[in-house]
Amino acid sequence: MNAVSTKPAAAPAVVSRPLLAALPQPSRLVPVIAQVVPPLVVLALLGLTWEYLASGPGATLPPPSKVWVDARDLIVDPFFDRGGLDKGLFWHLLASLQRVALGFSLSAVVGVALGLLIGTSPFAMRGLDPIFQVLRTVPPLAWLPLSLAAFREAQPSAIFVIFITAIWPVIINTAVGVLNVPQDYRNVAAVIRLRGPKFFWKIVLPAAAPYIFTGLKIGIGLSWLAIIAAEMLIGGVGIGFFIWDAWNSSNLSDIIVALTYVGLVGFMLDKCVALAGRIATRGTQAS
């Protein structure tokens, strides 16, 4: 009797249990491993190849084992500071990053402003575009002598080189973004009589934002390329001069460690701008 009366109440539980069991719990670890393992394997293989190639008697470059022995304090402690130029890599990178931050911020502000101008005014477009197209092909370092002559100091010259390197992709991409504001959005703005600065802030800027961030992403990459080269020439604290200095004192291991850091920082800069772009333009792409 009891069995009969409890059956209906128990039935749903009985039905739901095998269902849950039938679905295997997806592991969170598997996709992570799938992402992390291949690069680690490739890295290990490359390291072994390098070790093999650089261990021979006629090798000109140090193998990884020698890099580790030579540059151990540089790798383990990036924060030491023994005064002068004898600092950990962190301080060199910080000095370079500060220059990039200043130069890149300037080029972002001026570049977006100029891009918006030539995107909205046909006169500015016709007048400025040919000049920009010529100037943007000038290699970054070619600007350095001229800026040294103009500023008569290393620091502002380096910042100017960053600025002039990063500004072209920002200008051009911003202008293209403004020119590509879809006609649909312009029609909407026309119907609700959105004009002048309001049209600009509410429609043009958000619609062009994905393009602007593409320009900024290219710009930050170029800045990082330019600062290393510029610092080799201007000297002082900075990762570029660190590499040049190491070459002059034949510390090849130090150069290899510095190059690794340069690559990692460049990668991080790129990701930071991409992330800022994703946050600022959420929803704008793909609708």
Next chain:
Amino acid sequence: MPPFLDITKLSIAFPKSPLPVLRDVDLKIERGEYIAVIGHSGCGKSTLLNVVAGLLPATAGGVLLEGREISGPGPDRAVVFQNHSLLPWLTCYENIQLAVDQTLSREMNRKQRHEWVLENLALVHMTAAKDKRPNEISGGMKQRIGIARALAMKPKVLLLDEPFGALDALTRAHLQDQVMEIHARLKTTVIMITHDVDEAVLLSDRIVMLTNGPNATVGEVLDVAIERPRDRLKLAADPRFLSARTAVLEFLHSRHANPALKAA
């Protein structure tokens, strides 16, 4: 008394094209009327709507709304675009709010405008999705927000440019019912561009049939004398519905068959 919306001898030509897209279009529309404009693709339906909206200039002739000539776009002739044209970086609420803030800021204060936006969201049954962005909702929902945005401007004329063209049949039927309900409630004057015969007969008071373009003009105007509210199920077998439908089909496929198909 002059008609509410008066299209007189309207011709539209684009530069570089020898023939005008539309020529000598004459159409008088009364307040509260629901007009459907139907024709094959390329006959200039959307062009006609864009001229009424003020987005395109007329080459000859003109459009008078309440006796005043239309010279540019404005919120008194709100448009629901075929591809919804919501701003993807704004939420549904903000899309409507932008239009309301822009067009009704003189007659309403901030709080009233906020309530007006919510009221229009409720009108199209989209209150629950008000904080979603357009790419997070379905095509039918986007079009409902587009309709709410247009209605929120308190337009004298609502212009619908193939508003349900990109939707599946079930969603389309659902939205057609909602538009009928809104039209019954607000008595808005509506001009709807469509290429769907059933939609034209079901929704409109008059169907304006355009001949083939270029050089298209009004071929025929059909009165749909079916009382409202209309029910799509009951109408499916109604002889008046069927004869109106036949008349439009006959115009489109016999007397003015699609030129593209004829060529093929």
